[in-house]
Amino acid sequence: MKKELEAVEGTQYVTKESILRRAREIKGIPLRNVDKTGRLATGKGAIGTVIEESWFGYTPNSESEPDFPEAGVELKVTPYLRGKNGIRAKERLVCNIINYMEEYDKTFQTSAFWHKCNTMLLMSYEHLADKPKGDFRIDEAVLFSFPDEDLAIIEHDWETIMEKVRAGRAHELSEGDTLYLAACTKGANASSVRQQPFSELPAKQRAYSLKSSYMTQILNKYIFGNAESPRIIKSADVLHAKTFEEYIIDKVKPYYGMTQNELKLRLGVDSNAKSLNEILLARMLDVKGRIACTEEFQKAGIIPKTIRVQSNG
DNA sequence: ATTCCTACCGACTGCTGTCT
DNA sequence: AGACAGCAGTCGGTAGGAAT
Structure with a gap:
């Protein structure tokens, strides 16, 4: 898809405030009225790409930097469902690919995950089963940083994933290993594998992701601001x-x-x-x-x- | 061809409400 | 209380685009 918009990258959206202000202006607009390039008609990933391209005016890329590097903000567009138990996330939220060869000797603070995803602009839309994507509309946008109590769990999850890599068991990773931050498969097919540092066995390509159960929590607590959920950990x-x-x-x-x-x-x-x-x-x-x-x-x-x-x- | 990005799809599992 | 259907939730995998 050719870029048909004026480049504003690096000029307009350099502060968190300007990014959030722009994000909130899209609320309520059907995506068919946002899409300037016919992107919606394409397949997977269309909605996020429409917003990157037609709303924020930057070219979709495959860099491992946050989408707004100057502000250190990563754009995430994520669907939710409205069920009888209220709002819940439709999907896990996929972050960046795990480079087994480079990530294992980092700390959580120096990891590629933290570099890219420590602050996210979360834009939510309701996924309506029988409607075309053009009818969908963003209805909330927030800047999200992990609260301390969640961060402690996420950091522990990151360590759990890295322990497997360091033990030469990256090929045995599973989403079930962890609570909030998981390693989900990512690639064209089952033969999308890559090298791991401490074993000859090829490991499935995986990406960091926030589990849908955790995304449901974020939606209810921080995006739609519903009642406080019950907690065990108080501090x-x-x-x-x-x-x-x-x-x-x-x-x-x-x-x-x-x-x-x-x-x-x-x-x-x-x-x-x-x-x-x-x-x-x-x-x-x-x-x-x-x-x-x-x-x-x-x-x-x-x-x-x-x-x-x-x-x- | 490879690598990463953007979410999306679908098979299974097991919970839960409802009926006997 | 047990049987069972339906559906919510989980997780392994997939589709399509852009840069290199």
Whole structure:
């Protein structure tokens, strides 16, 4: 696709404020009225490209720099769905390709991920199943930096990914390895592989991505500003000292081996509800009220669904 | 041809509501 | 309480464009 717009790159959008102001002007405009180059009619990736090209007026590129290098802002256009449980992310948010050969000996702070994605301009649109893309419209735009409590988890996720690479196991990476930041496959087909530093085995090409469960959390907390989600971790400080898993294990450890009845006595719970286990777990974690270990925790993206409490005795 | 960018697609799994 | 259908959520993979 030929560039048909005046180049404004490097001249107009050099501050975060000017970028955000421009981003907010697009709210409510059907994308068919934004698209100046017929880009929407093309296939995947069309919507983000329309906004880069026709709205911000820069040429789509394949550089590993943020989209607005002077301001250090990365543009991300991301769809959401409106379901009966409210708003949720339609997709994971894909960041940059992981260069196994270069990333492994960096720190999180010097990593390609952090360099590119530490500040993102998130622009959201509702994905409507039966409508053409031209009907879609951006309805929120925010500048997003990771809050401390999330950053601690993301940094831990980054380390988990890098540990596999350093162990010569990049070919065994999986999105299930981590909580918020994941390594998702990326490439034309299954033979899109690349070299890894500590093994002869070729590894699938992968990119950093923010999981859709975490994106749902971001949408609700920071983009559409809904009610605060339930939390276990009250202060980011604890996570700088311990990992998420260590924190949970430490909290639950004193109760290892106790029966349900012993736990009820110890924790002062007088209930025979079907949800007794989650009530007990909530008490162990020092969380107020009825915090489900299934639905509410997962909706908040805080706990993986595989955490369960055995129910007999 | 290769590498990275832009999201998007679809198969599976397992949760949840509803009916018996 | 058990069976089961439907659908939400997850994750492995794919499509198309531009630069080099």
